[in-house]
Amino acid sequence: MNRAEVTHLRAATPGCARVVHFNHAGASLPSQATLDAILEQLQREALGGPMEAADQNVQARARTSAATLLNGAPEAIAFASSGSAAWGMAFNALGPWKTGERILVGRHEWGGNLACIARAVAAGAQLEVIPCDESGAVSVTALQQMIDPQVKLIALTWLPANGGLINPAEAIGALAREHGIAYFIDAGQALGQLPCDVQALNCDVLKGAGRKFLRGPRGTALLYIRPGFMQRLKPTQLDVLSAPWDGEGFALRGDARRFETSEVSVALLAGLANALEECNALGPANIRQRIDSLSQDLRKRLVTLPGLTLHNLGPTDHQSGLIAFTLKGWDSVELKQRLAQHGINIGANGVAYTPLDMQARGLESIARIAVSYLNTEEEIEVLLGHLRELAEGGGV
Ligand SMILES: Cc1ncc(COP(=O)(O)O)c(C=O)c1O
Numbered sequence: 370m371n372r373a374e375v376t377h378l379r380a381a382t383p384g385c386a387r388v389v390h391f392n393h394a395g396a397s398l399p400s401q402a403t404l405d406a407i408l409e410q411l412q413r414e415a416l417g418g419p420m421e422a423a424d425q426n427v428q429a430r431a432r433t434s435a436a437t438l439l440n441g442a443p444e445a446i447a448f449a450s451s452g453s454a455a456w457g458m459a460f461n462a463l464g465p466w467k468t469g470e471r472i473l474v475g476r477h478e479w480g481g482n483l484a485c486i487a488r489a490v491a492a493g494a495q496l497e498v499i500p501c502d503e504s505g506a507v508s509v510t511a512l513q514q515m516i517d518p519q520v521k522l523i524a525l526t527w528l529p530a531n532g533g534l535i536n537p538a539e540a541i542g543a544l545a546r547e548h549g550i551a552y553f554i555d556a557g558q559a560l561g562q563l564p565c566d567v568q569a570l571n572c573d574v575l576k577g578a579g580r581k582f583l584r585g586p587r588g589t590a591l592l593y594i595r596p597g598f599m600q601r602l603k604p605t606q607l608d609v610l611s612a613p614w615d616g617e618g619f620a621l622r623g624d625a626r627r628f629e630t631s632e633v634s635v636a637l638l639a640g641l642a643n644a645l646e647e648c649n650a651l652g653p654a655n656i657r658q659r660i661d662s663l664s665q666d667l668r669k670r671l672v673t674l675p676g677l678t679l680h681n682l683g684p685t686d687h688q689s690g691l692i693a694f695t696l697k698g699w700d701s702v703e704l705k706q707r708l709a710q711h712g713i714n715i716g717a718n719g720v721a722y723t724p725l726d727m728q729a730r731g732l733e734s735i736a737r738i739a740v741s742y743l744n745t746e747e748e749i750e751v752l753l754g755h756l757r758e759l760a761e762g763g764g765v
Contacts, residue, residue, distance in 0.1 A: 370651070370655050370656075370658070370659045370742055375659075375742065375743070375745065378400075378651075378742070378743060379743055379745070381400050381401055381402065382398050382399070382400050382401065382743060383398075383401055383404070384398035384399075385398060385743060387712070388712050388713070388714055389712055389713045389714065389748045389751050389752060390714045390741070390743070390744075391713065391714060391715045391738045391739055391740065391744065391748075391752060392714040392715055392716045392737075392739055393581060393582055393690070393739040393740070393741040393743075394530065394558055394581060394582075394690075394691050394716055394737060394739030395581070395716045395739070396580040396581060396587060397561075397580065397581060397582060397583075397584040397741055397743075398584065398741075398743065399584050399585065399586065399640065399644065400584065400643070400644070400647060402643050402647070403584065403585065403586070403640045403643045403644045403647070404640070406636075406639040406640050406642065406643040407586060407636045407637065407639055407640040408636075409639070410422070410424075410427070410635055410636035410639040411636045414635070414636070422635070423635055424635065424639075427635055427638050427639045427642055428448075428633075428635075428638055429443075430642040430646070431448065431638045431639075431641050431642035431645060432446050432448075434642060434645035434646050434648075434649055435448075435591050435593075435645055437645075437649050438560070438565065438645055438648060438649055438653070439565055439566070439567045439575065439591070439593050440565075440566040440567055440568050440569075441567045441568075441593050441595075442596065444596065444624040444625060445567075445593055445594055445595065445596055445624070445625050446591060446592070446593055446625055447591075447592040447594070447625040447626055447627075447628040447629050448589065448590065448591065448592070448629060448633065448638060448641070449576070449589075449590040449591075449592050449628065449629075450588050450589070450590065451578065451588070451590050452481075452555070452557045452576055452577060452578040452590045453479075453481035453482070454590065455576035455590045455591070455592035455628075456479075456481070456482050456485065456553070456555060456574075456576050456592075457481070457482075457485045458592070458604060458605075458606070458628050459553065459574045459576070459592060459594065459602060459628070460482070460485045460486070460489075460524075460553065461485065461488075461604075461605050462602035462603050462604045462605060462628075463521075463522065463551065463601065463602065464489065464492070465492065466489040466492045466493055466494040466521075467493060467494070468493030468494075469493065469494075469495065469519055470493070470494045470495065470519055470521045471494070471495045471497055471515075471517075471519045471520045471521060472486055472489060472490075472494055472495065472496050472497070472520075472521065472522045472524065473497050473498075473499050473512065473515060473520055473522070473523045473524070474486070474496065474497070474498055474499065474523075474524045474525070474725075475498070475499055475507040475524075475525050475526055475529075475536055476498050476499070476500075476501055476507070476725045476726045476729055477507075477526050477529035477531070477534060477536065477682075477723055477725070477726045478524060478525075478526045478555070478723070478725060479526050479529075479530065479555050479557065479722065479723065480721050480722050480723060480724050482524060482526070482553075482555060483496075483724065483725070486524070494521075495519075497515065498725055499511055499512045499515065499523075501682075504682060504683050504684050505534060505682025505683060506534055506535075506536050506537060506682060506683050507525065507536045507537065507541065509537055509540045509541060509544065512541060512544060513544060516544070516548050516550070520548070520550050521550065521551060522550065522551045522552075522553065523541060523544075523545050523550055523551070523552050523553070524552075524553045524555070525538055525541055525552070525553070525554050525555065526555040526557070526723075527554050527555060527556050527558070527559045528556070528557075528558035528559045528562065528563075528689045528691065529558070529682075529691075529723055529726065530557070530558060530691070530718060530722050530723055530737075531680070531691075531693050531718050531722065531723045531726060531727060531732075531735055531737070532680055532681040532682055532691055532692075532693035532735070532737075533664070533668075533681035533682070533683060533688030533689045533690075533691050533692055533693070534681065534682040534683040534688065534689070535563075535683055535687060535688060535689050536683075538554055538570050538572075539569055539570055539571070542554075542569075542570045542571030542572055543571055545571060545572075545573075546571040551573050551574075551598070551601070552571065552572050552573050552574075553572065553573065553574040553575070554570060554572045554574070554575040554576075555575075555576060555577075556575050556576060556577040557576070557577050557578050557581065558577075558581060558582070558689065558691060559577060559582075559689075560577035560578070560581070560582060560583050560591065561577075561581065561582030561583035561584065561648050561653070561656065562581075562582040562653075562656065562657065562660060562689060562690060563653060563656070563657040563660075563689070564653040564654050564657065565577075565653065567593055567595070572593070572595065573594070573595045573598040573601075574592070574593065574594055574595070574598070575592075575593040576590060576591060576592045576593070577590065577591050578590045578591075579591065579637075579641045579644065582656075582690075582741065583641075583644050583645065583648055584644045584647065584648070584741075585637075585640055585641040585644035585645065586637045586640040586641060586644075588634065588637050589637050589638070589640070589641045592625065592628055593625070594625045594628070596624075599623065599624070599625070599627070602627070602628075603621070604621075604627050604628055606630075607619065607621070608630050608631050609631050610622075610626060610629055610630060610631035611626065611627045611628065611629060611630070611631075612627070651742070655742075656742050659742040660689070660690040660740050660741065660742055661690075663690070663740050663742075663744055663746075663749065664688070664689070664690045664692060664740040665686070665688075666749070667692060667738065667740060667749055667752075667753075668681070668685070668688070668692055670749075670753055671692065671694060671738075671753070671756070674696075674753070674756055674757055674760045675697075675760050675761060676696055676697030676698065676760045677694055677695075677696050677697070677756065677760060678694060678695050678696075678697075679692065679693065679694050680693040680694060680695065680730070680732060680735050681693055690739055690740035690741065691737060691738075691739050692737065692738040692739070692740070693718075693735040693736070693737050694735065694736055694737075694738070695732075695734075695735060695736060696736065696756065696759065696760055697760070699736075699759065700734070701717040701718075701734040701735055701736040702717045702734065704717070704736050704759065705717040705736060707759060708752075708755060708756075708759075711755055713751065713752055713755060715736055715737060715738050715739075715752075716736070716737035716738075716739060717734060717735070717736050717737065718734060718735055718737055719733070719734045720732070720733060720734070738752070
């Protein structure tokens with residue numbers, strides 16, 4: 370992605386002219402075309418009648434683009450309202466859990482996923498954390514040694530929310546497949562940030578939010594279910610779409626839409642379809658390359674600021690665009706608020722989002738810069754300038 374391309378993409382994104390946005394891991398800035406797709410659908414609904422304005426083509430476009438992004442079939446894709454809703458629906462459809470069944474997770478698992486797992490633990494299942502290797506990533510060797518016939522699920526947060534770690538999702542998938550163990554990937558921070566091929570990952574379930582690096586609207590998420598795994602999942606919630614009356618009874622759909630509801634926001638799906646098409650057109654490998662080069666450079670410069678400590682696991686030459694740090698004398702939320710006063714958006718995460726990892730590392734909160742291909746070297750200078758001033762001036 371060259372400078373002219375980035376300039377063009379930024380010009381097509383109205384938020385870029387108003388804020389210095391480094392919170393793409395919270396939610397990114399949509400393009401004008403994505404915004405228009407949403408507004409135009411709402412307009413059609415208001416003027417012609419909401420039911421009458423329903424356009425099946427919108428859903429088909431979104432599903433086909435999601436399938437292209439993930440290298441899966443459109444029938445394997447369901448849309449949901451949030452990443453957590455998608456993960457929870459798939460997980461809750463796995464039960465009932467029996468005493469002694471083992472669930473293995475990485476230490477960096479998303480808090481919401483752990484909340485769902487806690488129910489299974491209450492029913493008798495056992496939650497175990499896979500040890501990390503020396504870089505802080507999930508250890509594939511340690512996982513190998515934990516596997517026995519009682520292991521029913523391996524759950525991995527591929528790119529954790531609290532730093533730059535990229536977990537070895539493919540190697541873990543190869544092990545899970547070899548042993549016939551269900552494998553769930555939380556790709557919340559991965560989709561739209563790096564290539565994601567469900568065939569290579571060997572996952573049974575994968576989910577991610579639309580609003581983050583995919584630059585889709587809030588309130589959207591993608592859920593992939595491997596077709597051969599579909600029969601294992603019995604959704605806890607059904608309706609006329611997921612289990613329609615067939616004249617004799619209610620027949621559960623054979624595709625991933627068994628997890629959808631009949632009522633959806635067509636406007637949000639129209640926006641998501643556009644965002645997915647934009648992402649596919651740019652190419653996740655090109656996106657990854659630009660994010661990697663910008664964030665490697667930024668990490669190197671951040672460590673030169675007085676009182677700034679980076680908190681990113683994994684090898685330094687193989688990290689994501691999420692950069693976690695703390696600044697001496699500053700509470701992370703107050704730092705985020707102070708930067709916002711200057712039109713700079715970053716994130717701040719507490720323990721609840723990644724409780725096992727934060728506690729293991731003794732962290733109470735981290736400030737988080739998340740880099741997108743939309744960011745420029747000039748924006749990095751602005752961010753560094755403000756951070757330097759705050760670092761030198763001390764905390765509030
Ligand atoms: C890795 C990861 N998983 C899950 C989530 C939750 O997604 P949602 O807020 O869409 O439920 C997040 C949100 O930041 C995340 O970073």
